[in-house]
Amino acid sequence: MKDVVTLKDLMIYYLQSLLDTESKWCEAIAEAMERIKSPELRGLLIRSAEVSRHHLRILGEMLENLGFKKEFMQGVAVKGLLIEVNEILQAAADPEVRDAAFIVKHQCINHYKIAQYGALSSYANLLGEEKLAAILHHLLLEEKESDAALTKLAESKINPQAQSPLIM
């Protein structure tokens, strides 16, 4: 890894980290889709993939405008998170339980991104990049919306079905 000396270096580091995360997550959603049973959850996944592709484009533009290449970080954290997504999709024998399990892994990815988008927006403000800060704050809100929609679906439908698959 290159040296991170200034706050701007750190902003670039986290922009490239998220670029890698959004890119890998887009691919992971497409693979996960065929293992998901609930039509509502599949609907949220289609939306997640759209959001992620949109974020990927925005992050790439930001890096280019800041004079940096769209370099991908190849982060080991997101790699580990996505290995666990696959593991639980394989290990969960019951389709309803599998959907419930997948939601939590999806939210782990949401939250991993939330922590980074929040910090990036704060850095951009300090660096006098108000427009960039506002866009990053908007990307943060989209992650929070996705997380909230998943919690709502899990608690209202998916988890109760996973608890009593035969009587639902």
Added chain:
Amino acid sequence: MKDVVTLKDLMIYYLQSLLDTESKWCEAIAEAMERIKSPELRGLLIRSAEVSRHHLRILGEMLENLGFKKEFMQGVAVKGLLIEVNEILQAAADPEVRDAAFIVKHQCINHYKIAQYGALSSYANLLGEEKLAAILHHLLLEEKESDAALTKLAESKINPQAQSPLIM
């Protein structure tokens, strides 16, 4: 990985996942401490280690009460997250920037746990384990408190110092 068939299996899976996370995170905090400059951040880290040890004990008791061993999951996601904590501590050349960088990685761990404690509390409620659900909800709130305290310190002090280390 063992088969996950029921919602109770899934609860055990995420309890064991968090047991592993809290255990590894306790060790990681102790190692990170000597690389942190800010006394306020060191104070929050001492609190994080206390919280994590407390969570570790509670999770172990929950698993035993449910008739399961305190088996550690050996998750690859938390392993990856902690490798990145070390990477950024090594790569950040400036102490103020290093503190700012570390806060985000700490918050990535907080958020990784938030997603899982939230789901576990919901599962416990559905499984009629109201007392367990209430405790898990409390652990969730402690993670959110830690996250909020880190954001406050970052925005009020650490990030501005990282932006202008010479004039602060």
